[in-house]
Amino acid sequence: MTIAQLKIHDFRNIAFADILPSPNFNFIIGNNGSGKTSLLEAIYMLGHGKAFRHQLSSRIIQHNKSELVLFSKITSSTHNTHNVGLSKSRSGENKIKIDNDDGFKLADLAKLLPMQLITPEGFDLLTGGPKYRRAFIDWGCFHHYNEFILVWNNLRRLIKQRNALLKNVTSYNQLMPWDKELIPIANQVSQIRADYIQQIQDEIINTSHDFLPEYVIDCQFYQGWDHSVNYADLLVEHFQRDKLLNYTTIGPHKADLKLRVDNIPIEVLFSRGQLKLLMCALRLAQGEFYAQQKQQTCLYLLDDFASELDLTKRSLLAKRLKLTGSQVFISAVDQEQIQAMIDENDKIFYIKSGIISA
Ligand SMILES: Nc1ncnc2c1ncn2[C@@H]1O[C@H](COP(=O)(O)OP(=O)(O)OP(=O)(O)O)[C@@H](O)[C@H]1O
Ligand SMILES: [Mg+2]
Numbered sequence: 580m581t582i583a584q585l586k587i588h589d590f591r592n593i594a595f596a597d598i599l600p601s602p603n604f605n606f607i608i609g610n611n612g613s614g615k616t617s618l619l620e621a622i623y624m625l626g627h628g629k630a631f632r633h634q635l636s637s638r639i640i641q642h643n644k645s646e647l648v649l650f651s652k653i654t655s656s657t658h659n660t661h662n663v664g665l666s667k668s669r670s671g672e673n674k675i676k677i678d679n680d681d682g683f684k685l686a687d688l689a690k691l692l693p694m695q696l697i698t699p700e701g702f703d704l705l706t707g708g709p710k711y712r713r714a715f716i717d718w719g720c721f722h723h724y725n726e727f728i729l730v731w732n733n734l735r736r737l738i739k740q741r742n743a744l745l746k747n748v749t750s751y752n753q754l755m756p757w758d759k760e761l762i763p764i765a766n767q768v769s770q771i772r773a774d775y776i777q778q779i780q781d782e783i784i785n786t787s788h789d790f791l792p793e794y795v796i797d798c799q800f801y802q803g804w805d806h807s808v809n810y811a812d813l814l815v816e817h818f819q820r821d822k823l824l825n826y827t828t829i830g831p832h833k834a835d836l837k838l839r840v841d842n843i844p845i846e847v848l849f850s851r852g853q854l855k856l857l858m859c860a861l862r863l864a865q866g867e868f869y870a871q872q873k874q875q876t877c878l879y880l881l882d883d884f885a886s887e888l889d890l891t892k893r894s895l896l897a898k899r900l901k902l903t904g905s906q907v908f909i910s911a912v913d914q915e916q917i918q919a920m921i922d923e924n925d926k927i928f929y930i931k932s933g934i935i936s937a
Contacts, residue, residue: 581906584652589641591617592933601926609930615910626692628685694878709835769802776800782864790856803833876905885916
């Protein structure tokens with residue numbers, strides 16, 4: 580999938596832009612504060628309905644404007660073309676249009692525009708809480724298992740209801756009807772996640788090895804409770820504690836992906852540059868697995884590409900990205916940082932005070 584045309588209206592400091600990106604690499608060059616991240620955020624928003632740095636629409640819509648509008652013409656590997664439009668008002672309401680039809684959901688956008696984001700803030704994937712790794716796992720589950728979104732939504736609803744109920748119940752029996760519904764859903768979500776991780780595990784290990792050949796990364800899925808124990812029994816066992824905390828302390832909403840080297844958590848062991856390389860390896864592994872399974876490339880967005888990486892690692896990452904044959908958007912403050920990566924099919928966009936020129 581590639582973006583053949585992108586139009587932006589009133590997105591942060593970009594009042595208007597209309598660009599025709601290359602299906603290969605697109606470099607976005609500009610000084611600090613020129614709008615590079617904003618451009619990447621606009622693309623990200625087309626696939627997610629929200630920006631990656633700020634959730635509040637008032638932060639994303641250009642000052643003194645009432646809404647932002649994004650439009651893109653996207654082309655699939657089978658040369659199908661879709662027109663995707665998204666507008667967001669100050670109240671946060673999204674309007675999505677696909678091929679001139681309304682009534683689409685964010686999940687429809689996400690299916691149409693799969694993308695992998697690599698930003699300096701993206702270290703959260705490795706150093707932040709388990710929710711970042713769950714989001715990583717669930718991206719794959721969403722794209723590879725049609726039933727996942729439904730069971731995942733049910734799981735969220737049931738956990739929320741259970742937490743609310745915990746405030747009022749006095750014995751476990753009162754929770755039982757909810758848990759009867761929750762247990763099979765929890766097991767189903769965990770089963771899908773485990774299956775997905777098992778499938779991409781080799782891809783993760785191999786890609787990590789390309790970037791960090793001196794380490795053997797161990798990647799283990801934790802489903803949110805000890806897998807040798809029955810979830811139903813654990814819910815009974817943890818009832819008093821859950822009741823005290825008004826919160827369900829175990830379950831798939833606590834799942835994680837544990838990344839270690841020789842049993843040492845990578846966030847303790849690795850330097851910043853190594854963490855960035857591992858983050859790139861995970862994103863690439865996921866994107867590549869998607870491409871193999873779907874016969875369709877996914878998009879890569881790399882903000883502040885050069886940060887934390889030395890020259891050798893930058894060219895290694897560039898080489899690996901070129902091999903994917905995907906459309907890639909890369910921002911950098913200085914053309915020198917990306918000069919060695921530019922091929923004849925690539926495009927460079929210069930951005931100054933929100934104005935983009937090719
Ligand atoms: N809602 C808004 N309306 C107009 N301008 C905004 C809005 N929000 C932020 N800006 C401005 O947009 C500019 C571009 O920010 P952006 O983060 O895209 O820059 P950048 O090129 O990525 O910079 P850096 O190299 O420092 O990362 C900033 O100067 C910021 O003040
Ligand atoms: Mg930036």
